[in-house]
Amino acid sequence: MTEIAAYNEAFKSGQYQKPEGLLGKYDNVRRFWEDEVLGLYLRPYLKHLVARRKESGGGIRVLDLGCGSGDGLEFITSISDSSSLLSEHNTKVIGPDMLGAYKGIDINAAMLEQAQSMYGSRPNVTFVQSSFNDYDVFNEEPCELYLANYGTLSHNTDQQTVGLLSNIARHGKDGAIIMLDWLGRFSYEWQTLWTMDFEHNQWMDYVISYIYSDGKDEKHQELAHFPLRIMGRKEALQIYRQVRRNVGDVITLRKLADRSSLVGRHMDTAQYNVHCQPLRRLVNSLFEPNQCTNLDAVLVNYVPGDGFAEVNAYYHRLAGCWNYLVTYTRALFEESKPPEAMPEMPLPLRKSLGAMKRVVRTASGMKTGAPRTSLVEPQLAYCLRELEMALQKGLGCGHGLVAIFEIVK
Ligand SMILES: C[S@@+](CC[C@H](N)C(=O)[O-])C[C@H]1O[C@@H](n2cnc3c(N)ncnc32)[C@H](O)[C@@H]1O
Numbered sequence: 435m436t437e438i439a440a441y442n443e444a445f446k447s448g449q450y451q452k453p454e455g456l457l458g459k460y461d462n463v464r465r466f467w468e469d470e471v472l473g474l475y476l477r478p479y480l481k482h483l484v485a486r487r488k489e490s491g492g493g494i495r496v497l498d499l500g501c502g503s504g505d506g507l508e509f510i511t512s513i514s515d516s517s518s519l520l521s522e523h524n525t526k527v528i529g530p531d532m533l534g535a536y537k538g539i540d541i542n543a544a545m546l547e548q549a550q551s552m553y554g555s556r557p558n559v560t561f562v563q564s565s566f567n568d569y570d571v572f573n574e575e576p577c578e579l580y581l582a583n584y585g586t587l588s589h590n591t592d593q594q595t596v597g598l599l600s601n602i603a604r605h606g607k608d609g610a611i612i613m614l615d616w617l618g619r620f621s622y623e624w625q626t627l628w629t630m631d632f633e634h635n636q637w638m639d640y641v642i643s644y645i646y647s648d649g650k651d652e653k654h655q656e657l658a659h660f661p662l663r664i665m666g667r668k669e670a671l672q673i674y675r676q677v678r679r680n681v682g683d684v685i686t687l688r689k690l691a692d693r694s695s696l697v698g699r700h701m702d703t704a705q706y707n708v709h710c711q712p713l714r715r716l717v718n719s720l721f722e723p724n725q726c727t728n729l730d731a732v733l734v735n736y737v738p739g740d741g742f743a744e745v746n747a748y749y750h751r752l753a754g755c756w757n758y759l760v761t762y763t764r765a766l767f768e769e770s771k772p773p774e775a776m777p778e779m780p781l782p783l784r785k786s787l788g789a790m791k792r793v794v795r796t797a798s799g800m801k802t803g804a805p806r807t808s809l810v811e812p813q814l815a816y817c818l819r820e821l822e823m824a825l826q827k828g829l830g831c832g833h834g835l836v837a838i839f840e841i842v843k
Pocket of ligand 1: 501505506539540545565567582584585586
């Protein structure tokens with residue numbers, strides 16, 4: 435029965451699975467906030483790299499460390515080159531002709547099997563089962579891009595990370611880029627773990643309880659807990675200094691930035707901080723077409739942590755701008771007076787207010803479809819994302835702390 439085999443194959447490929455905007459690994463926040471923020475952080479460096487490669491006539495070789503089910507391949511080939519509505523062609527920074535090779539490394543066989551079934555048949559795509567700490571990068575041609583996204587390096591000790599980065603820096607070519615991320619030390623999700631004792635409190639006991647929709651299901655008692663390194667700015671800079679001590683100035687830190695402040699997955703479980711509101715679920719709902727979101731629930735009630743002035747200042751500013759934007763949008767819906775201006779109205783907030791005003795005006799003139807849920811609410815979610823990107827300071831105040839390095843030889 436060849437048709438049965440064909441449909442089995444299609445199902446196994448993962449391509450037949452329905453995207454789940456409100457739940458699951460690839461929820462709306464992962465796709466339209468986290469992946470896109472990572473892409474926007476990386477884009478200027480990647481464009482420069484691609485331009486250089488085009489001049490020398492080569493493609494981009496990618497090594498994805500802790501690739502899971504091959505997520506880095508999708509990520510790297512989806513980064514948009516243009517925000518123009520008119521440009522229909524060639525709008526990705528790495529188009530199909532620019533991907534020289536992609537190699538994914540992971541220790542988990544089940545993840546790799548999924549990766550293999552989805553992407554294994556593509557040309558120049560390979561997967562290897564190995565620890566990235568044991569993998570000999572010197573044994574192959576240097577890559578242009580090294581990825582270790584979504585908390586992957588939080589599985590490592592700092593010494594392992596220093597060793598890994600030093601080897602990549604020694605072996606990598608001039609202009610190569612390394613993008614990685616750790617779990618943020620000062621994410622609101624685990625405020626109970628905040629401390630300034632960087633020596634003794636480096637690890638959190640992590641559990642992926644959010645895979646159950648309410649996060650508090652008794653099933654999560656059975657889930658495995660594992661240690662993950664939580665990282666702040668100061669410690670990330672220390673790792674960078676140690677790498678430079680090993681290899682000299684051939685590696686340069688280009689960016690250190692927070693991602694997923696207030697929308698990390700443990701906001702919904704409130705497992706490590708009882709004050710967390712289910713903001714990821716609500717922002718998923720904002721992005722979701724045909725689903726109306728209660729804007730009052732999207733307002734943040736930030737409870738500060740005692741003795742963390744810099745971190746609290748960031749969250750207060752973000753939550754203030756966030757709440758102002760949500761309240762302003764609600765006033766636009768109700769055609770009521772906008773809220774009174776705050777003492778400080780940062781430029782990214784003013785830009786977002788302008789965007790919301792324009793989109794609500796356009797939506798109110800639309801006679802078909804459901805403009806609030808398909809147009810206005812997703813735009814509000816994008817504007818909240820813009821606030822995070824513009825206000826973050828790379829302190830470790832997001833679910834992830836992202837670092838981008840360049841090799842300069
Ligand atoms: C949080 S997941 C990230 C997956 C993927 N990069 C993504 O973008 O979603 C971390 C991955 O790192 C892998 N991993 C952890 N330690 C590793 C190691 N020492 N060597 C290779 N892979 C490792 C895990 O198996 C898991 O797939």
